[in-house]
Amino acid sequence: AQTVTQSQPEMSVQEAETVTLSCTYDTSESDYYLFWYKQPPSRQMILVIRQEAYKQQNATENRFSVNFQKAAKSFSLKISDSQLGDAAMYFCAVNAGGTSYGKLTFGQGTILTVHP
């Protein structure tokens, strides 16, 4: 079984500032992917960034980057130069092999508010 924990129910950031959302996970599988999804208010959930467990280099997508600490099973998301459009619920998720193959397990989510 796999679990994902997001310990920050809510976070806020000033526009143009940087914010980091925390995520820890647990899986017994050696092959897995980690994801951050964004769910804007009343809009569809979309993928923000993903990380393969075998890759040591942290993934980046424009203003979004991750800090992947495999030994600590930590996968935080950093949003730089925050914009009003970044306001959303952010979900961390893991997709592992083995008996959980193909089944995304999500955390509880973090609501991000961006202040102008």
Added chain:
Amino acid sequence: ETGVTQTPRHLVMGMTNKKSLKCEQHLGHNAMYWYKQSAKKPLELMFVYNFKEQTENNSVPSRFSPECPNSSHLFLHLHTLQPEDSALYLCASSQGGRLREEQFFGPGTRLTVL
């Protein structure tokens, strides 16, 4: 239509009603999923279909009955629901078969059970 669509967007039903949720994906994907999103709880995976075959039933009560007639369409048939079944029901699709693949989500159906 593009991406993943869901109808209806909102549904109110009584505990004795029978209704169905519909999901359609226009992405040529082979895997489709139903999730339940309740307030203050993580998204819960309910069902997974790969190439029209159900590959996962996450201990979902029998009052929820999925149907996947082809790789593009997914239904969730509802009957004798309980008030605690009120939630946002999300449909998603993916190419199928790879850990790294992105899931594409629909806008969801907001279900209220009275």
